Amino acid sequence: MAPYESESAGRRKATRYVVPVAVVGVAAATIGLVPALADSGNPDLPKISAQQLIEKIAKSDVQQMSGTVKISTDLGLPSLGGMAGGFTPGAGGSSDGKAGSSADPQSKLTELATGTHTLRIAADGSDRHKLSVLDSAAEYSVIHNGDEVWAYDSASNEAYHAKDAAAAGDRAAKHPKGETPKGVPATPKELADEVLKASGKTTSISVEGTSQVAGRDAYKLLVKPKQAGSTVGGITISVDAKTGVPLKFTLTPAGGGKAVVDAGFTKVDFSKPAASTFDFTPPKGAKVTEGDDLKARDKSHAPKEMPKDMPKDMPKELRDAQGGGMKDLKVIGEGWTSIAELKLPGGQGLPTGGSASGDVPPEAQKFMDALGDHVTGKFGSGTVFSTRLVNALVTDDGKVYAGAVTKDALVKAANAAQ
Amino acid sequence: MSQAEATAAGTTATAASDASPVRKRIWTLGLFRSELVTTFRRWRTIALLAVLAGVPILVGIAVKIETSGGSPAAGGGGGGPAFIAQITNNGLFLVFTSLAATLPFFLPMAVGVIAGDAIAGEANAGTLRYLLVAPAGRTRLLLTKYATTMTFCLVATLVVAVTALATGALLFPLGDLVTISGTRIGFGEGLVRALLIALVVAASLVGIAALGLFVSTLTNSGIAAMATTVGLLITVQILDQIPQLHAIQPYLFSHHWLSFADLMREPVYWDDLLKNLGLQGLYAAVFGSAAWARFTAKDITA
Structure with a gap:
């Protein structure tokens, strides 16, 4: 200037x-x-008891709906993408999935266990469903139409096909309905179903005000563990006041902070979805894997999704896993504070500070120590690996105690088991 | 390059913008048209467009050679740019793949060159003061420059899309296509979606065009303005890849670029598309007005 x-x-x-x-x-x-x-502005709705609200959910008979669901999962695992598969006893779920078909529903739905995902669901009657996972510039869809089940991965242009819905039912077809394939929670409804199943003497259920979800008035159902020692702080389910359809599911840890699982509709529509939504013919040139091929392969990898499940699923899942080859599994306690006890193959514990074995380089030793906390007790000594929800204690004599409980509860369980 | 001259130019411009009757009469598209012709006649512009046209041809030929043995594209692993796996079955997908391949870098780089050159290039060549001597006004000149840059965004995108369509039609079969949601749409609707996608891609470049124009008003060196704009583009693209910066990433102009693919879902998923367009509009408003503030208050010495 x-x-x-x-x-x-x-x-x-x-x-x-x-x-x-x-x-x-x-x-x-x-x-x-x-x-x-x-x-702002929680809607004014008539007062309702928890019992009535649960009945409302149970009575809910919504056959036709479509909507967008957002799921955020933060288990506190290191966010290394597909690494979560490597944590599992099935071993190499992530690397394995590539060997088969990327359109295999099971390997794909595993990815939902970490991070934030956007899903679209559509349902028309009991035999037409569609579930899509929206990826960047790609989409993964599971389509159930009559007795045909298709899964299509647009990124790799691969399709998975199962002819008989009954055979495929436990895998993909019923997914939008409530019985999840191997417990990966996808829609608010099935998450809520799981919670209600688990409720009993161990749980308190109450109605905690109202909220707006996806532009609809909803009641908030609060589910809290009564037992001490659980890492679950509470579960909030928002239930649509008109239809009784659960619209939002939030699981907060006892330690406070961000929700571990937060799944809710961002858009929902109770009108009939377009019929073309459920039509699928594989595009020319798409690689189609028939369901039977996959089943044979999957048998050997049955337990691969176990640890990423909801805590209340743990005992059930672990029991499932038993069939998959882990014979030394026991479940201690019940309800929210169930702890799974199993033996590591070979009976060898992880090398910890207490039992520094000569063949472990000091760097690796440090790494292990950084991952877990060293604890001692009547049972001996071991290492506790923590996530925001699930803690696991690996003792030096090769036993593993895991559950959605605090570190102290794990040590207590280990002591008691001694 | 005297101060008096600059002041004179400034006065002329102010006088022109104040005298509204005069301004109304000359508020025609003449200036815009001549700008457009000048820009698109430059060898630099033609070379940029030729490079952009080359990308779909290269991708098409590469996919053709790669798949001539019958193996699927991208090894079935879903690697490479979006939609590449479907090209062999439907040439229309080459349009989407080419746009997905050029949008992260080639297209914005070309826009950055044109936008960065808009004001600084004139200043560099010593022609800016002559443009301002004409009773056009600085605001109007700036608007014209911005309109020219945006026209280039559209033309560049269409060049990629049309070349891709032509290459795809030549090398691969055309026909009904399957959306990424797995539903089937006719070829006609596919073409409509391709056009929509091209428009969205062009609109995605509005943000960097405004940014480039602002940078261009800051300096008198065309090269410096282009380099800064392209440098900013690369920086932003890198920042967008660092997971620890997820808090600021939704506000980076390139963050929602690939959302154009949502137009290939059935039904179309609008959330990210609208976020992208809103963000581009915001960038255009902020940097457009910043460019206006800078340019109308600037001493023109060259």
């Missing part, structure tokens, strides 16, 4: 920059305020 220019001209020039700054300000205010405004 020229030194002899008048000061007022300079100021006038400077004021022009107010415009872009104002635009930024307005945008920031909009981004900050709009969700807050949209969130």
Whole structure:
């Protein structure tokens, strides 16, 4: 700027920059305020008891619906993408999946266990369902239409086909209905079903006000463990006031912080979905894997999804896993605080600070120590590996105690088992 | 390059924008048309468009050679740019693949070159003050430059799309296509979606065009403005890849670029598409007005 220019001209020039700054300000205010405004105002609904609300859910007979579901899962595992598969006794679920077909429903749905995903579901009657997982520039769909079950992975242009819905039922077909394939929770409804099944003496259930989910008025059902020692803080299920369909499911850990699982509709529509939604013919050139091929392969890898499940599924899942080759499995306790006890193959514990074996390089030793906490007790010593929900104690003599319980509860269980 | 000259130019411009009757009369598309012709006659522009047209041809030939033995594209593993696995079955997918391949870098780079050159290039060549001597006004010149840049966005995208369609039609069969949701749509609707996607891709470039124009008003060196714009593009693309920065990533102009693929879902998933368009509009408003603030207050010395 020229030194002899008048000061007022300079100021006038400077004021022009107010415009872009104002635009930024307005945008920031909009981004900050709009969700807050949209969130405000819990709807006024007639009071209802927990019993009535559960009945409402049970009575709910919605046959036709479609919508978008957002699922966020934060188990506190290191976010290494497909690594979660490597944690499992089935070993190499992730690397294995590639060897078969990427359209195999089971290997695909495993991915839902970590991170945030957007799903679309559509249902028309009891025999037409569709579930799609929206990826970046790709989509994975499971389509059930009559006695045909298709799964299609658009990224690799591969399809999976099963002819008989009864045979495929436990895998993909019934997925949008409630019986999950191997316990991967996908829709709010089936998550809620699981919770209600697990309720009993161990659980308190109450109605905690109302909220708005996907633009619909909903009751909030709060499910809390009564037992001490559970890492589950509470589960909130938002139930649509009109139809009784669960719209949102949130699982918060006892330790506080972000929800471990947060699944809810962002859009829901109870009208009949277009018939073409459920039509599928594999595109020309798509690689189609028939269901029977996969089944044979899957038998040997049955337990591969176990540890990523909901805590209340744990005992059930572990029992499933028993059939898959782990004979030394026991379940201690009941309800929320069930702890699974199993023996590591070979009877060898993980090398820990306490039992530094000579063949472990010091770096690896440090790495193991960083991953888990060293604990000692009547049972001897071991290492506790923690996630936000599930803790596992690996003792030096090769036993594993795992459950959705606190570290102390694990040590107590290990002591008692001694 | 005297100060008096600059002041004179500034006064002329101010006078022109204040005298509204005069301004109304000359508020025609003449300036825009001449800008357009100048821009698209430049060898630089033609070379950029030729490079862009080359991408779909290369992708098409590569896929053709790769799959001539009967093996599926991308090894069945889902690697490579989006939609590449479907090209062999339907040439129309080459349009989507080419746009997905060029959108992250080639297209915005070309736009960055044109936008960065818009004002700084004129200043560099010493032609900016002559443009301003004409009673057009700085605001109008800036708008014209921005409109020209946006036209280039559209033309560049269409060049990629049309070349891809032609290559796809030559090398691969055409016909009904399967959306990524697994439903089937006719070829006509496929073409409509391809056009929509091209428009969305062109609109995705609006943000970087405004950014480039703003950078262009900051300097008198065309090369510096182009390099800065392209540098910003690369920086933003890298920032968008760092997981620890997920808090700011939704606000990076390139974050929702690939959402154009949502137009291939059935039903179309609008959330990210609208987010992308809103974000581009925001960038255009912020950097467009910043460019206006800078350019109308700037001393033009070249």
